[in-house]
Amino acid sequence: MSELTGLRATTLGQLLALIKEVPGSCIYHHTHRFLQQHQFISPEPPNDFAYWITDILGEDELGERLVSVDIIQYSTIRDLREKIASTIEVYLKDSPLSKLKFARSGEEFHFIKSVSFILPTIYIAYDLNEFVEVLKKITIDSIYFHIFEARLRLEKPTNDFAFWIENSLGDKKLANKISSFDPYTSTLEDLRNNIIQIVEKRIIG
Amino acid sequence: MAKIEEYASLVGQAVIDDLRLLGERLKGKVVQHINSTPVGGGVAEILNRMVPLLRELGVDTKWDVIRGGEQFFNVTKKFHNALHGRSEEIVKRDFEIFMETSQQNIESIDTYGDIVFIHDPQPIALIKKKTSNKWLWRCHIDVSDPNLRVWEFLMDFIVQYDSAVFSAPAFSRKLPIRQFLIPPSIDPLSDKNKELSQEIINSVLKKYDIKKDKPIVIQISRFDRLKDPVGVIEAYLQVKKYTDCQLILAGGTAEDDPEGFKVLEEVKEKAKKDPDIHILLLPQNDLEVNALQRAADVIVQKSLKEGFGLTVAEALWKAKPVVASNVGGIPLQIKHKYSGLLCHSVQGASFAIKQLLSSPAYAKKLGENGREHIKNNFLITRHLRDYMLLFLSLYNSEDIVHLC
Numbered sequence: 144m145s146e147l148t149g150l151r152a153t154t155l156g157q158l159l160a161l162i163k164e165v166p167g168s169c170i171y172h173h174t175h176r177f178l179q180q181h182q183f184i185s186p187e188p189p190n191d192f193a194y195w196i197t198d199i200l201g202e203d204e205l206g207e208r209l210v211s212v213d214i215i216q217y218s219t220i221r222d223l224r225e226k227i228a229s230t231i232e233v234y235l236k237d238s239p240l241s242k243l244k245f246a247r248s249g250e251e252f253h254f255i256k257s258v259s260f261i262l263p264t265i266y267i268a269y270d271l272n273e274f275v276e277v278l279k280k281i282t283i284d285s286i287y288f289h290i291f292e293a294r295l296r297l298e299k300p301t302n303d304f305a306f307w308i309e310n311s312l313g314d315k316k317l318a319n320k321i322s323s324f325d326p327y328t329s330t331l332e333d334l335r336n337n338i339i340q341i342v343e344k345r346i347i348g
Numbered sequence: 349m350a351k352i353e354e355y356a357s358l359v360g361q362a363v364i365d366d367l368r369l370l371g372e373r374l375k376g377k378v379v380q381h382i383n384s385t386p387v388g389g390g391v392a393e394i395l396n397r398m399v400p401l402l403r404e405l406g407v408d409t410k411w412d413v414i415r416g417g418e419q420f421f422n423v424t425k426k427f428h429n430a431l432h433g434r435s436e437e438i439v440k441r442d443f444e445i446f447m448e449t450s451q452q453n454i455e456s457i458d459t460y461g462d463i464v465f466i467h468d469p470q471p472i473a474l475i476k477k478k479t480s481n482k483w484l485w486r487c488h489i490d491v492s493d494p495n496l497r498v499w500e501f502l503m504d505f506i507v508q509y510d511s512a513v514f515s516a517p518a519f520s521r522k523l524p525i526r527q528f529l530i531p532p533s534i535d536p537l538s539d540k541n542k543e544l545s546q547e548i549i550n551s552v553l554k555k556y557d558i559k560k561d562k563p564i565v566i567q568i569s570r571f572d573r574l575k576d577p578v579g580v581i582e583a584y585l586q587v588k589k590y591t592d593c594q595l596i597l598a599g600g601t602a603e604d605d606p607e608g609f610k611v612l613e614e615v616k617e618k619a620k621k622d623p624d625i626h627i628l629l630l631p632q633n634d635l636e637v638n639a640l641q642r643a644a645d646v647i648v649q650k651s652l653k654e655g656f657g658l659t660v661a662e663a664l665w666k667a668k669p670v671v672a673s674n675v676g677g678i679p680l681q682i683k684h685k686y687s688g689l690l691c692h693s694v695q696g697a698s699f700a701i702k703q704l705l706s707s708p709a710y711a712k713k714l715g716e717n718g719r720e721h722i723k724n725n726f727l728i729t730r731h732l733r734d735y736m737l738l739f740l741s742l743y744n745s746e747d748i749v750h751l752c
Contacts, residue, residue, distance in 0.1 A: 144737045145529040146747075147520035168747040180725055249674075251490065252515035255529060260737050262751040266367055271748075288481040296748065335663070 145172065149315045152253040153246045155200060158192070164181035166338055168256035171296055174214060174223065174255070178331060181286055189327055193226060195252045205234045215325050219298055254336045259292060259340075271312065275342045283331045290326050290334065302326075303336065317345050349397070350537035352404045357728050358536055367729065370736040371405030373751055379739060380461025381411045384424070384470035387632060388600065389570070390532060390658050391467050391488050394731070401732055407739075412457060414471045420449040422606055424470045430495035430500075432574055432653035438488055443501060447458030447473065449637050450639055463739055470506045480743040485509040488532070488655045490676040493517040510742055515656040516677040527744075528738055531677055532729035533568070534661045534722070539634035541665055544642055552639035556628055558596065563645040563705050566596040567659075569628075571612040574653045575599075576673075577618045579694050581625065582619050583650065585640035588624070591705050598628035598640055646704045646711070654678055661726045666687065669711035671700040681726065687718035 150165060152158040173191035177281070190209060197206030208230050215225040219250035235242060246252065268274035270302055279284075289303035299306060301322045320341055326334050350418065356364045382498075383391050383397065395411055402409040423442045430436040450473035459477045465484045466472060474491070485506055486715055491514075506512060506691055511526040520527055534541055555718060566585055569575040577597050584595040614628060619625040638660060641647060647663035647670050654676030661681055663670045670688040672678045682688035688701035702709040741750070 144741070147517060147527040149522035149527065166747065180721075187629065190651050194460055208746060234595075249518060251518070253520065255517055256747065258737075258741065258747050258749070260370075260749045260751055262369055265364070266362075280360075282360065282366055285362070286367070292726050313660045323597060 144258050144260070146256045146258050148254045148256060151251040152254075153251050155196070155202070155205075155235060155241055155244065155274050158195075158252055159228060159235065160238070162192070162224065162228050162231070165254050166256055167224065168258070169254050170220050170224045170227070170256050172257040174227075174292055175295075176255075178291065179283070180328075188284075190227075191198050191252075192231075195246075199250045200241070200250075201236075201247045202238075202244065205231065205238075205241070206308070208234065210254075214295075214327050215324075218295070218300075220295060223295070259288075259296065261288065267347065271314075271317075271342055274308075275339055275346065276333060278339050278342070283335070286331055286335050349400060350535070352401055354537055355727075355729050358723070359727065363419070363729055367405050367732055367736070370733065370740070371402075371407050371602065374407045374736060375409075375737055377739065378408045378410065378460065379460040379463045379465060380459065381409070381465045381467065382457065382459075382471045382474060383411075383467035384414050384421075386413050390655065393658075394532055395467070397538060397728055398732065398735065400672050401434060401728065402735070405736070406730065410461065412643060414449075414451075414453045414457060414474070416449045416470065418606065419541040420470075421583075427469055427498050427502075428489060429574070430498045431489050431491050433493040434653070435493065436495065438497060443549055446450075450474070452526065455541055463742060466509075469502055472502060475508045478508060484510045484511050484513060484738065484742070486513045486530075487519065490516070490519060490653045490655050491521075492516075492676075501602070511738070515740065516680055526741070528734075528741070530731070530734045530738065531680055531726060532656050532658055533726050533728045534658060534665055535663060535728045540638050541662055542633075543637055544601050548635070549639045549643050551642055552636050553607070555636075556640075558594070558624060558626055558643075560643065562624070563591070563593040564596060564643055565593055565600065565646045565648060565701055565705075566640060566644040567648040567650065568596075568598045568640060569649065569651070569659060570599045571608045573607070573611055574651060576613045576650045576652050577611065577677050578654075579697070580648055580650050581615070582694045583648070583697040583701060584625070585622075586695070587701045588622075589706070592703060593705060594624040594626065595622075595639060596626045596628060596644070597701075598626075598630050598637070600630050600632060605609075606607065613721065629652060637662075641668065644668060646671060646701050648697065648701065649673065649678065650691070650694075651675055651678070660688070661722050664715070664722045665726075666720040667712075669704045670698055670712045671704065673697075681721070682718070685723070686714070687721050 144333040146281045150161055152161050177189055196202045208335050212226055236268035266277045268277045293299050293303040305322035381395055385392050399411050400410050417714050423445045426436045454476055463482045467486045468488050507524055513530050514520050526564050567580045616627055618628055641663055649660050649669045649672040650659055651673050656677035660670055660678055662673050674690040674692055682690055684690045691697040691700050
């Protein structure tokens with residue numbers, strides 16, 4: 144769920160200062176919110192900072208640089224925060240006029256943080272056949288947790304599905320396949336379908 | 349009323365299973381909602397649906413209503429307008445009236461809940477009764493630019509709560525208590541939103557003597573200045589110069605809104621020269637609202653301020669093209685040019701209505717995208733989940749909570 148902080152930015156400088164000091168849960172929220180809100184087709188760039196900088200401040204070039212930050216390359220929120228902050232810092236240095244732009248009243252950037260509740264569901268899999276059947280049934284929230292949250296927020300080495308397939312089933316090849324694609328470039332429903340297809344193909348042999 | 353299992357056909361069985369798991373974690377807790385009216389307006393509408401569904405999920409949920417006379421509700425209406433940023437003359441006596449009625453409610457209402465969930469400013473002073481139980485304050489109002497005198501008066505109460513809840517990020521401000529973002533929701537199986545046959549839609553149009561011989565533009569809202577019904581007529585009149593169409597302004601009034609009938613008269617006066625403007629004072633009849641929305645070609649919500657604007661979610665759920673003001677919670681529901689058109693003025697509204705009436709394929713696509721967005725984010729099942737997580741957050745202060 145989303146917790147409000149009451150912190151808001153109207154300029155790029157304020158945004159940068161707050162990005163450096165807000166809790167990691169805020170950075171996580173603004174780089175992942177879109178995934179859960181747009182499950183089928185996404186009209187928005189994959190992070191809120193890029194959207195605000197492009198659409199509200201009109202700084203398209205910086206927006207593009209932030210859109211293309213390859214989140215999958217970062218294993219901690221700390222590293223991701225540093226990358227976002229340094230991208231804005233470099234841009235501000237190169238384009239000093241961008242400091243003069245500000246958001247109109249009502250269009251400020253509001254910092255929000257993600258609060259996660261983790262609880263076991265009723266679905267359990269012991270082999271690939273059961274796994275693929277469960278994948279078809281579980282909520283998008285469960286898919287989201289095991290792919291994104293487990294890796295970046297709980298700082299696990301890979302997503303939960305690839306980890307379980309490698310370590311409990313001993314199928315390193317399938318695990319690598321599941322951990323190798325970039326989940327940030329598809330919607331959650333596409334992601335579910337991709338994994339189902341890969342696993343079903345493996346089951347058939 | 350629909351049972352929780354009936355929602356599985358829309359959102360999937362796993363969503364319902366997850367809700368039940370959360371309900372189990374709240375066993376033994378009594379959640380007591382308190383607001384100011386049992387009928388009329390968005391808050392009562394949501395509670396009427398949420399309370400039985402939470403009970404079905406195993407959460408022991410109660411709903412109590414405060415009492416107040418005409419003077420009290422006149423004052424709270426002034427507060428409401430002032431919090432929305434409207435200029436209101438508020439005098440010392442208003443605060444006294446508010447506190448006198450609040451004191452009577454403090455004496456008469458039993459706040460027995462393990463979690464007491466107060467909705468909006470009217471019952472806010474009940475926090476004086478707080479003991480060791482948990483208290484939540486839910487603000488359904490757009491407080492992005494409030495009258496500071498009223499806001500500061502309320503702040504004395506707000507800071508005593510455990511957490512506050514707002515409907516949009518722009519309503520938050522620095523507070524010494526936790527605050528959460530929980531937008532409201534619509535119930536897809538209620539009379540207001542369920543699928544309807546063409547026969548029912550036609551019979552409602554017939555009842556109100558509306559012919560489907562020209563495109564229908566509609567705004568369904570309480571007759572309230574903040575919903576700008578006069579602005580809607582002005583926008584319609586500009587459209588009408590180029591595209592022959594008809595306008596329906598339909599709505600009711602709520603028990604705690606003494607201003608409604610006055611606004612209705614002003615609207616009737618403004619509309620009296622045009623036979624294509626239909627002003628409908630609807631009784632509490634959700635099926636008729638549903639039918640009118642489904643009969644519309646374009647649905648408008650030209651509010652000046654909006655706590656959330658549930659009528660937008662209702663319209664989008666019916667895959668209708670919507671023109672709505674960029675205020676309150678509306679931009680959470682409409683992404684401009686993707687799931688509807690946002691506007692800032694009468695001129696903007698009229699341009700957007702013209703655009704949708706003359707480009708039906710574009711209008712259809714916006715409506716379809718809008719329905720998908722509502723399905724993902726603004727149905728009552730999401731709201732139930734958020735409320736249960738909110739209750740659990742009162743006992744868990746971490747950002748990552750493990751519930752084993």
